Amino acid sequence: MKISRTSAQGLKQEYSVIVPSADMNNRIHDRLTVLGKKVKMAGFRPGMIPTTILKQRYGADATQDALETVVRSAITQISKENGIRQAAQPKISVESFDEDKDLEVKIEFEVLPTIDLKGFDKISLEKLIVDLPEAEIAKKVEEIVSNHQKFQPLAKERASKDGDLVHLDAVATVDGKAFKGFDKHMHVVVGSEEKLLSGALEDAVKGVKSGDTLQVSEKFPEDFSNKAVAGKDLKLELKVGKIEEPAKVELNDELAKEFGCENVDDFKKRVRETMEREYVNLSRMRLKRHLLDALNTEYTFDLPETMVENEFNAIWTRLQQELEQARQNGTLEDDDNRSEDDLKKEYRDISERRVRLGLVISEVAREKKIKVEDAEVRQAIFQEAMRYPNQVKEVFAFFQKNPQAVEQIAAPILEDKVVDFILTEVKLAEKKVSPEGLIEAIRGVVPGFEADDEGQTDTKAKKTSKGKTTKSKGE
Structure with a gap:
């Protein structure tokens, strides 16, 4: 195998690899011999298959294996002898490779630049x-506590208002058929920014009392993930359960736990x-x-x-x-x-x-x-x-x-x-x-x-x- 550098410009280097045809033929023959000991073919005992028949059936594979082996060997040798640190996989071009002719391969390397580290x-x-001021910490503590929302039973029976938690029993239908993709028992915070069903649900439960019934309709978006109901009308039959109001949250050992x-x-x-x-x-x-x-x-x-x-x-x-x-x-x-x-x-x-x-x-x-x-x-x-x-x-x-x-x-x-x-x-x-x-x-x-x-x-x-x-x- 003859290797010579044909070009070196910037970070790119190009090498020519020439392998005599006799060497390639030997490599291909060796590969076919190995295959002949492994493969099974009707009418022949293992290891006794004629080379001409092996070449007809497995010649292309053996040739490709030999070529890849040569290229890998050349890349390893070039990299080692020239101290090449590859920036990417080298580009391989087979310039000439015919039966009874030398193999000529061009290998293009892009190498990593030499970096002289400075102090x-x-x-x-x-x-x-x-x-960090104490006031900033106190403000954060207050924010965390205030966002830790809790609810308690109404002190006095009344209609729901913003901030209340309304418990609902729901029956959902789509095109008159039961829809199982909706929770049967749900709860909604009146005036919440969650905007379930585009906000229709939050608006519907404002002003209701325990025991009330109501209906809410909504249309699924055309691009809804569940294609079976995309673009269809959803109807909810709702019964209001208990209503709870926000409880005052104070920072104490129990809350800390x-x-x-x-x-x-x-x-x-x-x-x-x-x-x-x-x-x-x-x-x-x-x-x-x-x-x-x-x-x-x-x-x-x-x-x-x-x-x-x-x-x-x-x-x-x-x-x-x-x-x-x-x-x-x-x-x-x-x-x-x-x-x-x-x-x-x-x-x-x-x-x-x-x-x-x-x-x-x-x-x-x-x-x-x-x-x-x-x-x-x-x-x-x-x-x-x-x-x-x-x-x-x-x-x-x-x-x-x-x-x-x-x-x-x-x-x-x-x-x-x-x-x-x-x-x-x-x-x-x-x-x-x-x-x-x-x-x-x-x-x-x-x-x-x-x-x-x-x-x-x-x-x-x-x-x-x-x-x-x-x-x-x-x-």
Whole structure:
């Protein structure tokens, strides 16, 4: 086998592999000999099948096996002798391969760039530490308690009003036939924002008394998930059971125990810890974003085109899916007049940033021998499985059968470990801020904390609009 490099431009290298026809014929013959000892054919004993017959029936398979073996061997040899670190699977082109002629194969590699790591002590960052006031904690405690809704029997028989809990016995029919997809016993909070049946039910139970009967009609949407009733009329025959009114909820040891706490002091302590943890996480997200910005500016090198293209295609596909979903849900905001070419340019820039930072992080991990431990991967898979309590076994089975999925779940763990390492070497200044100060600082930086048109922070996800999905300024 003769191997020679025919081209080397940037991150792309091209090699020519030539295998003499005699060598290929021997490889094919060896493969046929192995097959002849295994296969069964009428009229012949195992291992006694003539080569000519084996070649007629299995020649194509043996040739393909020989070709693949040669190519794999060539790739391994080229990579080892030239220290190639592949950025993607090499491209294989068979230039010539006929009977009694030499095999000529062209192998194109795209290699990872050489990254000379610089000292991180020149990077200066600011770490925000929230000074959490007692008043803020007390406000959160009050909010949690007030949202812990409880009900009690009416002190005096009366008609239902906003905030009351009305118990109902229901009989549902669709086109005059019993519909089993509705609970027979249900309860509704008058004036609730749940909006069952487009709000018709909440409105119907306002002003009713125990023992009353009423009817509610609603039309299922045309795109309702249950196609058997989609677009059809639903009728509910309802009988009002007991009516309960909101009970005053006070923070005491008994209520604290409902939250899994020992007493009021323990409850307040956990609220404080939760708030502090949330602010620490938000502060770290901001710090990480600024670190990645600094690395993105600090390092400039050629990027493997295949990696950038794959990243862009993944982002663009996800964007189109989200836009389509937004159209179906009626939440699409068409307030972006940029052309598709302009949008693609923006997302390609994001793709290049992601690839560049990914390569830097990988190089830091390689040089500093930072690894993700098996226990960390198992914990991440366990946490993922806990998101689907009814499909835990299926989730574990999925990861066992898909090594690529394991790599994907391990990647962010490695990234965080590398970020933590780099943060120990940068110049880090700490600054105390109020909760409001932190929110102001992460506006437009941390996903979910975007600035609205009036400059106020919107901590809720915005409606999907053209070019506003799949990315944030923090990427």
